[in-house]
Amino acid sequence: MHPTIESTEEPGWLGSLRKRLEESEKQLTGEGNKVSRPKIQGIPAYMAEKVEFHRYYRPQIISLGQFHRRELETRQGELYKKAWAAMYIKHANLKFEDLFTELYEEDRLSSMRKEFYNHSRPYYDRDVIETFTVDGCCVLELLEKSDLSVDPEQELKISMDKLVRVHQDLLILDNQIPFESLRILCQDHERLQKCLCNFLQVHGIQTVPKLPRKKTQNEEVKVAVDGDDDEDPVHLLDYLRKALLMRDQxxxxxxxxxxxxxxxxxxxxxxxxxxxxxxxxxxxxxxxxxxxxxxxxxxxxxxxxxxxxxxxxxxxxxxxxxxxxxxxxxxxxxxxxxxxxxxxxxxxxxxxxxxxxxxxxxxxxxxxxxxxxxxxxxxxxxxxxxxxxxxxxxxxxxxxxxxxKRGRIRMLSWMGEASNTFFRSPWTIIALLAATLGLVLTFIQTWFAIHPKAS
Known part of the structure; x- marks a missing residue:
């Protein structure tokens, strides 16, 4: 027998379903969705599942951020990462106490985790601070020593073939760190701009988007839309995309x-x-x-x-x-x-x-x-x-x-198909010539059979 609802009270499970649906609607259209900033998240499944694309989506040496956090800890890449972080902290005259204090006092840690990562993992704050500090300093040292006037093999103590792979690791979508962490670790605006210029030049991109001025803590965050010049990139890959789309639309x-x-x-x-x-x-x-x-x-x-x-x-x-x-x-x-x-x-x-x-x-x-x-x-x-x-x-x-130009295109298409069919290799050319010669000889033989010479 089907249940009937005679009272005004809804069953508990139905009320729970209604609340979940309403909560989803609020997340999509309500107050929580005013700021549209892409988060650092995993590769879409329908792309990541393609076997031929795997090598473009997996870090080879350096693991950054929280998605591949523990995958490369036993490899030499972890040594590079920590050593380069130490080099940068030394060259930039940074103090650990100042970095940690700034992260805690300005509440940037929880803000970055909420804004830039589309998941909630049970990381302690100490682990997150270590991730942002080590990874951020490592990236800044790598980019600073990628200047054309610097010998990166000598400065970074890494072979060129590995260095190329490290730069490819910086391109992977879910191997990114928040750009805000680079802002915190590099207080010098011009120094940070030069690092980003080096990052683009490594990949053959000459146009360099100018970084906006640093926003104050209480300044309102605008909705990010393509073409905005006063928005920080989300991460390095986002900055590279901005460089490719710089021309005025x-x-x-x-x-x-x-x-x-x-x-x-x-x-x-x-x-x-x-x-x-x-x-x-x-x-x-x-x-x-x-x-x-x-x-x-x-x-x-x-x-x-x-x-x-x-x-x-x-x-x-x-x-x-x-x-x-x-x-x-x-x-x-x-x-x-x-x-x-x-x-x-x-x-x-x-x-x-x-x-x-x-x-x-x-x-x-x-x-x-x-x-x-x-x-x-x-x-x-x-x-x-x-x-x-x-x-x-x-x-x-x-x-x-x-x-x-349709007629001319058809002719070229026919010629292209003929080229692919009959001239794709020396053997097909020989076969075509042999067939042509056979047709010519057959034609000659037929001609003389029909028109024999007068005796």
Whole structure:
């Protein structure tokens, strides 16, 4: 028999369910959600579970923060971390008592744990202070000694191959520490800015976002939105992303003539734009945009302009972790980096496409060959993102240009398929020549059989 509710009192379990639902609504829409700051959290499961991506999401030498806190304690990386922290404390004339007092008195410890980590682990305050102090001083010493005028092997006592891996560890999303901890440990604004400049230059990024002035304790925190110039980054990976997106977005929105675009399908998708060879067949010129230091492409009068892109061993670490960062549920963003990678993966299909971009000065290839670059972007083709306004506008412009050159594109597509089928190796070329010769001989034999010579 089904129960009937005759009284005004609700069952205990139903009241508990109602309270849980209401609490979730408050967390999502209420007072607790006014400040939108992305937290340091784990890689999204649907990305981390891909076996081919594992090496881009796991620290190799240095473990930072609270996610990989105990994974590398027995390795040599722990020695580097503590030794570099001691070096920085000595060079910066810091005192342990002053650091601990500042953390406790300003209540920054609990604030950083609450604001920057999307979990609650039972760490004692002493452990958290040690983590922030050691990890922060280690990072500052590493970045300070990564200046081009300094010999890092001599100063940091580490081989160059390990040093490269340490810098890759600083790119991993859940191997970050709060930027505020670097603020506390480096009181010199110019010194901190120089460390961040070194961090970007190591990864081939020349544009350096200026740090805002240090906020006072009682100053209101603004909602973080892309393009804000007065917001501290959340961590180093966030700072790197800001550097890649420095170009004024209003320049691109003006090209759309301020027309409100219709929202596209909410389905995740890949953008099919066409390879570099298809663009050339349609009469589209691809050139380097020397004034563009960000990831935004532009298209005008049959010319596609792309920013310069250095591709080396750290490139997949940068892009895969930036994609994971943009996919975090508490990060308000427009998927700019993810959209750029989808855009580039459509342009690049074969090593010949990489060669075209390299000859145009767009890609600087520091890998072994063009095939490695093509394989990298083909691997990134698994990224699916919602349609974004800026990239959709460029894509639509290119497709409109394609429509006027459809016949030529079909011819190139046919030639490309023929090339891949018959000229992919010396053996296929020999087989094609043999088949052609056989057809010619058969034709000649048939001709003379039908038209024998008069005797």
């Amino acid at each position: 209003h320049t691109f929105y003006k090209a759309i003539n301020h027309k409100k675009m219709k929202r596209g399908s909410l389905h995740l998708r890949k953008y099919r734009i066409g390879t570099i060879r298809e663009l050339k067949a349609a009469g589209i010129r691809v050139t380097k945009d020397s004034h563009n230091n960000s990831v935004y492409p532009s298209f005008k009068d049959g010319m596609l302009q792309l920013p310069e892109l250095i591709v080396d061993g750290s490139t997949p670490h940068i892009f895969f972790n930036l994609v994971a960062f943009e996919m975090c549920p508490d990060f308000r963003n427009n998927f700019e980096v993810s959209s750029f990678l989808v855009f580039m993966s459509s342009l690049i299909d074969q090593p010949e496409d990489v060669k075209e971009l390299r000859m145009a000065g767009i890609i600087i290839n520091e890998l072994a060959n063009d095939k490695e670059v093509a394989d990298l972007f083909n691997k990134m083709d698994t990224i699916l993102v919602p349609e974004t306004e800026l990239f959709a506008h460029v894509r639509d412009q290119i497709h409109s240009h394609f429509e006027s």
